[in-house]
Amino acid sequence: MIYKMLGKTGLKVSIIGFGASPLGAEFGQIVPEEGKRAVEYAIDHGINYFDVSPYYGRTLAEKRLGEFLKGKRDKIILATKVGRYGISLPDGFDFSAKRIIKSVEESLQRLKTDYIDVFQIHDIEFGKRKQIIEESLPAMFKLKRQGKIRFVGITGYPLTLLKEIVETQKIDTVLSYCRYNLLDTTMDDILTPVVKKKSIGLINASPLHMRILTEKGAPDWHPAPEKVLKGAKEAIQFCQERKVNISDLALQFAFSHKYVDVTLVGMSKVRHVKANLSNLGVKPDPDLLKKVREIIKPVANIFWKEGLPENNDPGATKKRTQGVQPNKKKK
Numbered sequence: 001m002i003y004k005m006l007g008k009t010g011l012k013v014s015i016i017g018f019g020a021s022p023l024g025a026e027f028g029q030i031v032p033e034e035g036k037r038a039v040e041y042a043i044d045h046g047i048n049y050f051d052v053s054p055y056y057g058r059t060l061a062e063k064r065l066g067e068f069l070k071g072k073r074d075k076i077i078l079a080t081k082v083g084r085y086g087i088s089l090p091d092g093f094d095f096s097a098k099r100i101i102k103s104v105e106e107s108l109q110r111l112k113t114d115y116i117d118v119f120q121i122h123d124i125e126f127g128k129r130k131q132i133i134e135e136s137l138p139a140m141f142k143l144k145r146q147g148k149i150r151f152v153g154i155t156g157y158p159l160t161l162l163k164e165i166v167e168t169q170k171i172d173t174v175l176s177y178c179r180y181n182l183l184d185t186t187m188d189d190i191l192t193p194v195v196k197k198k199s200i201g202l203i204n205a206s207p208l209h210m211r212i213l214t215e216k217g218a219p220d221w222h223p224a225p226e227k228v229l230k231g232a233k234e235a236i237q238f239c240q241e242r243k244v245n246i247s248d249l250a251l252q253f254a255f256s257h258k259y260v261d262v263t264l265v266g267m268s269k270v271r272h273v274k275a276n277l278s279n280l281g282v283k284p285d286p287d288l289l290k291k292v293r294e295i296i297k298p299v300a301n302i303f304w305k306e307g308l309p310e311n312n313d314p315g316a317t318k319k320r321t322q323g324v325q326p327n328k329k330k331k
Helices: 032-044 060-068 097-111 129-146 159-168 192-198 226-241 246-255 270-278 286-299
Strands: 003-005 012-014 016-019 049-051 077-082 116-121 149-156 173-177 201-205 262-266
Touching: 012 016, 016 270, 032 060, 032 270, 049 262, 060 097, 077 097, 097 116, 097 129, 116 129, 116 173, 129 149, 129 159, 149 159, 149 201, 159 173, 159 192, 192 201, 226 246, 226 286, 246 262, 246 270, 246 286, 262 270
Parallel strands: 016 049, 016 262, 049 077, 077 116, 116 149, 149 173, 173 201, 201 262
Antiparallel strands: 003 012
């Protein structure tokens, strides 16, 4: 395993993080026993960063992970989230201090632990900036002083909002999803420089662009425009003709980022863990990577509107499908 320091936290983290959303059946039903074996296999092979949320499976992922980690809690760094509990506004979100205090107690109980290593505000783009800065984060810092959490982080999709919080608040980590992979590298244009300057832990999620960069292809609910899906399909076909799984190339590309501390990949089966580990430390074939990126270039760096309108990145496009997207996290 390859390990890095998570910003200034002092935590030594595996560069592959176990994304636990599939344990909550976010991408379809799983066999719990196989999920448990996947967790155990990951730990046995050096993966020590586990990321979950009350939102995944609407608490199911936390409950299952808590069960699977019995006797192994001291071997891992545990990250969970607060603020997102459902799919849509306004009922699915609550960034109030009162709810944050209650939420951490609920997560501690479900995860069968007495502290959280990295506690993150989940999808801050769905909250008002004023509340996030003046209410949510102070509540998190209070929990940190109390010892219930060790470090404070934020997660989200729009990069300009993440950048603003990083620049103005004393947080420990930031998680960006779908903004650094073969289809979109805008994280490095907007967020990475300021995170690097402040030595904040950087977590990259969705290296497969929420399953677009897989042979199975994008799920029906995926918000990316049709032309992005079409461009990805061309790249997938190109790789298949060369007997290469595009997911392997995508993971190799993401894992090779010089400044990202952890890349989160969703897992629920031992074979998922094995496949991810097989790409660790493997440099992507330069010729293949160049050709794939040439195919993708016409649709690269296209991002969509997510969250409250005032939090959208400049230039964001409309989602391909509007309304309910029940399985949107995080692969």
